[in-house]
Amino acid sequence: MAKFVLAGKADCPYYAKAELLADILQRSLPNFRVHKISVLPAEWKDWLESTCLRNSWNHDSSPIVWRELVEQNGKGMLLGGFSDFLDHCRDYYGITPDMSTDVMQRIAAENLQTQLSLIAEEQLRLSLIKPLYVWITGALRLTCQILIPSLLSAEMFPNEAVSLHLLDLEGDREELQRLKIDVEDLALDALHQVNHSNIDLPNKFINRINQSHFLEYGRLIDRRANKHVKVMVAGDTFLNLRCSLLLENAPSINSHQFVATATQLEHEARAEVAKKMGVRPQDVRDVIVWGNISGGFIIDLQRAKVFNYRGAIRGPAFFSQSVLQVLHDRKWLETEFQQQVRRHHVVVSRSGRTAAISAANGILRVLKAWNGANAEDQIFSITLSTILSVPATCMDGKWSALLDVTVDEKLREELKLCVDELQQVSKRIKNKPSVFL
Numbered sequence: 001m002a003k004f005v006l007a008g009k010a011d012c013p014y015y016a017k018a019e020l021l022a023d024i025l026q027r028s029l030p031n032f033r034v035h036k037i038s039v040l041p042a043e044w045k046d047w048l049e050s051t052c053l054r055n056s057w058n059h060d061s062s063p064i065v066w067r068e069l070v071e072q073n074g075k076g077m078l079l080g081g082f083s084d085f086l087d088h089c090r091d092y093y094g095i096t097p098d099m100s101t102d103v104m105q106r107i108a109a110e111n112l113q114t115q116l117s118l119i120a121e122e123q124l125r126l127s128l129i130k131p132l133y134v135w136i137t138g139a140l141r142l143t144c145q146i147l148i149p150s151l152l153s154a155e156m157f158p159n160e161a162v163s164l165h166l167l168d169l170e171g172d173r174e175e176l177q178r179l180k181i182d183v184e185d186l187a188l189d190a191l192h193q194v195n196h197s198n199i200d201l202p203n204k205f206i207n208r209i210n211q212s213h214f215l216e217y218g219r220l221i222d223r224r225a226n227k228h229v230k231v232m233v234a235g236d237t238f239l240n241l242r243c244s245l246l247l248e249n250a251p252s253i254n255s256h257q258f259v260a261t262a263t264q265l266e267h268e269a270r271a272e273v274a275k276k277m278g279v280r281p282q283d284v285r286d287v288i289v290w291g292n293i294s295g296g297f298i299i300d301l302q303r304a305k306v307f308n309y310r311g312a313i314r315g316p317a318f319f320s321q322s323v324l325q326v327l328h329d330r331k332w333l334e335t336e337f338q339q340q341v342r343r344h345h346v347v348v349s350r351s352g353r354t355a356a357i358s359a360a361n362g363i364l365r366v367l368k369a370w371n372g373a374n375a376e377d378q379i380f381s382i383t384l385s386t387i388l389s390v391p392a393t394c395m396d397g398k399w400s401a402l403l404d405v406t407v408d409e410k411l412r413e414e415l416k417l418c419v420d421e422l423q424q425v426s427k428r429i430k431n432k433p434s435v436f437l
Contacts, residue, residue, distance in 0.1 A: 004065060004085075006022055006065050019111075059081065130161075135165045138169075145179070147363055148183055151364070165197070214249075218250045222250035261363065277309060288381055291418035379402060
């Protein structure tokens with residue numbers, strides 16, 4: 001199949017004549033296909049330069065014609081301009097268009113007017129839609145790619161049109177474009193539009209994220225975001241500090257609208273307790289994570305409860321018991337348990353796909369609660385107006401710290417160590433801008 005792409009300035013007479021020739025060929029030849037791209041005169045130069053740069057072509061006039069080699073995965077082969085296209089059609093197909101200069105100019109003017117009308121109609125359509133804007137940084141990470149389909153489900157944002165913006169500091173534009181196409185191909189009702197952007201970094205910054213980026217993120221949020229914006233920080237490293245950097249640089253935004261989530265770590269702790277008690281991980285709930293999520297954290301089971309436990313006392317599916325009341329191995333709880341969670345956290349973080357699935361699930365759980373889902377009976381471990389992770393609940397989309405918890409002397413000393421650890425890292429970052437998060 002012969003598939004050509006014809007692009008040109010909307011007011012270009014030669015583009016108009018090339019269109020006529022392409023239309024004649026499509027009517028005459030069953031296997032001839034042409035895709036037309038009409039570009040506004042003011043945008044033509046930039047569009048042509050970026051297209052030629054992307055394909056390593058050399059062309060400087062309107063129109064431009066290339067052939068898409070479908071049998072070679074759509075690779076483009078430059079044909080040239082109007083004269084080249086005319087020669088190709090005459091030599092291969094024996095067809096030459098017959099169009100006077102006046103007709104060419106009239107059609108070119110009609111093309112321009114049509115293009116302007118289409119743009120105006122699209123702008124009007126978009127202006128009638130008030131989408132919910134969702135930004136994802138690190139969009140090329142596997143966690144985000146697992147997250148996106150669920151994020152765009154009707155369950156997550158009911159009755160909302162979502163405008164999704166994908167940002168990645170490490171990936172290139174082509175990777176982001178491929179991801180954009182993949183998201184559009186999902187054909188989800190909630191998706192209004194999807195955009196992407198990246199920032200070109202020197203080679204020495206590859207696979208590292210400078211802390212100054214989080215400072216800039218915070219400033220951008222402060223200047224441009226809606227004052228009711230909700231910001232969640234998730235990942236493997238420096239979550240508390242990243243969240244605090246955002247918070248410090250967005251003073252006009254309520255601090256309760258910034259959270260770093262410890263749900264992935266909490267799920268890993270629930271899995272260890274479940275293994276010890278012979279139940280499923282989903283049967284263990286309300287595990288608390290205190291401290292530095294990606295550093296010196298403490299797993300606290302004082303509010304943890306277990307369902308479906310085969311102990312001396314049993315009940316229906318909704319019946320629960322306190323984990324500390326039925327799990328009597330205090331030595332395991334105080335030593336091996338904390339160590340096993342740390343080891344498990346390291347293994348899961350390095351395993352790639354498993355960590356991505358767990359992280360995506362944790363993000364969705366927090367988002368559902370934050371977006372108004374029925375979650376008042378759940379305890380979450382998040383940073384909330386503080387550098388430390390603390391137990392919190394969410395009601396009507398608002399977070400509040402859990403007050404009826406016991407902080408004994410041992411826990412207080414451990415939390416002091418977590419604060420010291422975070423303050424030392426924060427001081428080192430501020431004194432040495434080359435330190436990376």
